[in-house]
Amino acid sequence: MDGLFFLKAVILGLVEGFTEFLPISSTGHLIIASELLGFNDDRGKVFGIVIQSGAMVAVVWEFRQRFWRLATAFITDPAARRFGCNLLVAFMPAAVLGLLFGSAIKQHLFHTHAVALAFIVGGLVILWVERGRKHGGLIESVDGMTWKDALKVGVAQSFALIPGTSRAGATIIGGMLFGLSRRAATEFSFFLAVPTLVAAGAYDLYANRALFSAGDIGLFATGFVAAFVSAFLCVRWLLRYIASHDFSVFAWYRIGFGLLVLSTGYAGLVNWSAPA
Numbered sequence: 215m216d217g218l219f220f221l222k223a224v225i226l227g228l229v230e231g232f233t234e235f236l237p238i239s240s241t242g243h244l245i246i247a248s249e250l251l252g253f254n255d256d257r258g259k260v261f262g263i264v265i266q267s268g269a270m271v272a273v274v275w276e277f278r279q280r281f282w283r284l285a286t287a288f289i290t291d292p293a294a295r296r297f298g299c300n301l302l303v304a305f306m307p308a309a310v311l312g313l314l315f316g317s318a319i320k321q322h323l324f325h326t327h328a329v330a331l332a333f334i335v336g337g338l339v340i341l342w343v344e345r346g347r348k349h350g351g352l353i354e355s356v357d358g359m360t361w362k363d364a365l366k367v368g369v370a371q372s373f374a375l376i377p378g379t380s381r382a383g384a385t386i387i388g389g390m391l392f393g394l395s396r397r398a399a400t401e402f403s404f405f406l407a408v409p410t411l412v413a414a415g416a417y418d419l420y421a422n423r424a425l426f427s428a429g430d431i432g433l434f435a436t437g438f439v440a441a442f443v444s445a446f447l448c449v450r451w452l453l454r455y456i457a458s459h460d461f462s463v464f465a466w467y468r469i470g471f472g473l474l475v476l477s478t479g480y481a482g483l484v485n486w487s488a489p490a
Contacts, residue, residue: 222251223433227265227440232448234269234411234441235404237340237383237464238471242329245377246475249326249486257425259324263418264434268441270411273404276449280405293357297405303361304368304385304402305409311372312414323377326475326486332378333472340465343387352393356402359394366392367402371410378472381410387461396456404449 229247233240244262248254253261274281287294322328353359370388374381382403389399419426479486 219433220436222253223261223265223436224440225251226253226262227268227437228444230262230265230437231269231272231441231444231446234266234445235273235382235407235449235452237336237380237386237461238468239329239333239336239374239378239380239383240266240269241374242333242378242380245324245329246326250484256422259320260418260422260425261433261437264415265437265441266411267415268438269445270408270415271438272442272445272449273407276446277404281408296361297357300356300359300361300364301405301409304364304371304406305413307365307368308372308375308410309413312375315375319375319377326479328376329378330472330475330479332376333468333475336379336383337465337468337472340383340387340461340468343391344460344462344465347390353398354395356398356405359398359402363389363392363394364402367394367399367406371406381407383464396460397453400452400456 226244226247229243230240233243241262245254248258248262283291284294284298288298289295353363367385367389370392371381371385373379373388374384385403385406386396386399389402390396394402475484475486478484
């Protein structure tokens with residue numbers, strides 16, 4: 215792996231890790247960053263999805279005690295069993311819809327114009343939910359969720375199949391809209407990322423295995439490590455941030471960033487790729 219590919223892998227890994235768990239769309243940022251770096255071909259798209267596993271491992275490490283209890287006490291502990299089943303229920307809608315429509319979405323929506331519009335619409339939705347929200351929430355902890363609550367969050371996560379929507383944003387804001395406290399919605403979004411990112415990365419890598427060779431292992435390892443470190447720092451920061459702040463700042467960021475992308479393309483300052 216030459217130095218240029220090494221640098222691109224580091225940059226994309228950092229972008230992935232710092233954006234995966236914020237409601238600003240890691241996929242959208244990766245699409246735009248990959249285009250700016252000239253790594254937006256089929257290999258680049260798969261690379262961006264696979265390195266999400268680095269961010270997933272960061273969540274597993276941060277909540278390792280919770281995941282260990284889930285793995286060791288699933289059979290004997292009703293609370294652990296309920297939590298595990300809730301994750302499975304929430305995972306299913308996006309998994310099914312992704313299998314059915316994933317190829318079409320990647321073909322028609324994986325471009326900067328769609329991403330920019332999704333940024334703006336998502337930002338407006340966040341502002342709407344935050345401004346109409348009462349203090350607190352009906353469900354203060356992920357342990358208080360029922361399978362119906364988990365299913366609602368899972369349906370909300372399905373909207374993140376549209377690049378630029380944000381998986382974290384869809385699950386957190388959707389969870390808040392359905393009665394979860396800000397912290398409960400955020401933590402459940404972290405936990406739900408694990409099966410979602412593992413499935414997406416494994417499926418994409420297997421389906422496109424012909425595009426890569428053994429020599430690309432270093433490329434993936436570099437992106438994985440960069441994503442792990444940046445995601446770990448981001449998760450810890452976000453948990454502190456939401457203790458005293460709402461998500462409005464991310465909404466304004468989304469709107470501003472989306473308008474910036476559209477305006478630079480319209481003005482000819484950046485030659486963004488055209489829609490498929």
